[in-house]
Amino acid sequence: MPKHRIAAFGEVMMRLQVPGYETLAQADTLKYSFSGTGVNVVSALSRYGHEGVLVTRLPDNPLGDAAVAYLRKLGIGTAHIVRGGKYIGMYFLENGFGVRPSRVTYTNRLDSSFNTAPEGTYDYEDIAAGMEAVHFDGITLAMNDDVRSHMKLFAEAVKRQGGKVIFDCNYRPSLWGEDGYVQAKPHYEAMLRLADIVMMNEKDALLTLGMTTNQQDREEQLKELIPIVADNYGISVIAGTHRQIHGDNSHSLRGFLYKGGCFAFSERLTFSVYDRIGAGDAFASGMIHGELEGFEPEKTVRFAAAAGMLAHTVPGDTPMATEADIFRAMEQSAAGDVER
Numbered sequence: 502m503p504k505h506r507i508a509a510f511g512e513v514m515m516r517l518q519v520p521g522y523e524t525l526a527q528a529d530t531l532k533y534s535f536s537g538t539g540v541n542v543v544s545a546l547s548r549y550g551h552e553g554v555l556v557t558r559l560p561d562n563p564l565g566d567a568a569v570a571y572l573r574k575l576g577i578g579t580a581h582i583v584r585g586g587k588y589i590g591m592y593f594l595e596n597g598f599g600v601r602p603s604r605v606t607y608t609n610r611l612d613s614s615f616n617t618a619p620e621g622t623y624d625y626e627d628i629a630a631g632m633e634a635v636h637f638d639g640i641t642l643a644m645n646d647d648v649r650s651h652m653k654l655f656a657e658a659v660k661r662q663g664g665k666v667i668f669d670c671n672y673r674p675s676l677w678g679e680d681g682y683v684q685a686k687p688h689y690e691a692m693l694r695l696a697d698i699v700m701m702n703e704k705d706a707l708l709t710l711g712m713t714t715n716q717q718d719r720e721e722q723l724k725e726l727i728p729i730v731a732d733n734y735g736i737s738v739i740a741g742t743h744r745q746i747h748g749d750n751s752h753s754l755r756g757f758l759y760k761g762g763c764f765a766f767s768e769r770l771t772f773s774v775y776d777r778i779g780a781g782d783a784f785a786s787g788m789i790h791g792e793l794e795g796f797e798p799e800k801t802v803r804f805a806a807a808a809g810m811l812a813h814t815v816p817g818d819t820p821m822a823t824e825a826d827i828f829r830a831m832e833q834s835a836a837g838d839v840e841r
Contacts, residue, residue, distance in 0.1 A: 503552035504551050511615075512590055519594065538641070540555060542789070558622060635659045643676035686711060698739075706722075756803075779817070783820035
């Protein structure tokens, strides 16, 4: 039997990836898969032994069929996927190397089946009744007023049914456009007031919420601002990461968790990067798993950071590590060895 039942509300996107480290201008082939923040989170949770369900809308055509088949292969429940509309959102990924960053280029998003879903598409109360927690994110929040309405009504239904609302800030400047922080702030505040568990760091507090601090060091900013956010919006748990990017294609990652008035931090993990996209979703899924399973905060943040680290080691957006894989990485007992 599954440990817990968790849903995510969000768009399924087609990822079109340039091979190796070529740019779009150089390449003549692309590899496609399906992903999205919600896809990544509930797929990872299903690997930890939970029932992960996706709430979304896909086109009723062969492209939508392919997406549903791909989601089922990831272990995601598809009972609450609505079919309708004509299009699926897409993005092109160019892998960075050294000083050249990875680049994501979105296309066809606003016309996608998910982003054009009309009022009444989803039965919020029915879906929320069967879920212990539902995940929402800032990428979805950026789409349009209709999607934001779906999001907020669904989150309110989750609260009425006694479930937990999880919100990942995931601010994307390219999606909000000019004066994006000003446009985004009231919508972020509305979701934060509904949320029990939030993924964010001090940059979200400073830029999206418009908070101020005299501190210069990032960790000191974090320690000052995050407790204020938790108090102002009534949030039980806030978690996030600090990342450093090195010139040799390696990254360093340190996770934090704020709960009950106290911070817990993971070790600073340094590792080589094969594919960066989706690592934040892996960290979020690790945090959710730890909270639902009742781990101590120190164990939860270490588990989440290790999940994020392992997500960098496989191709594709979607985390592939099991709970056992992550515990093994936390123990650092199999670094580089061949398992026999």
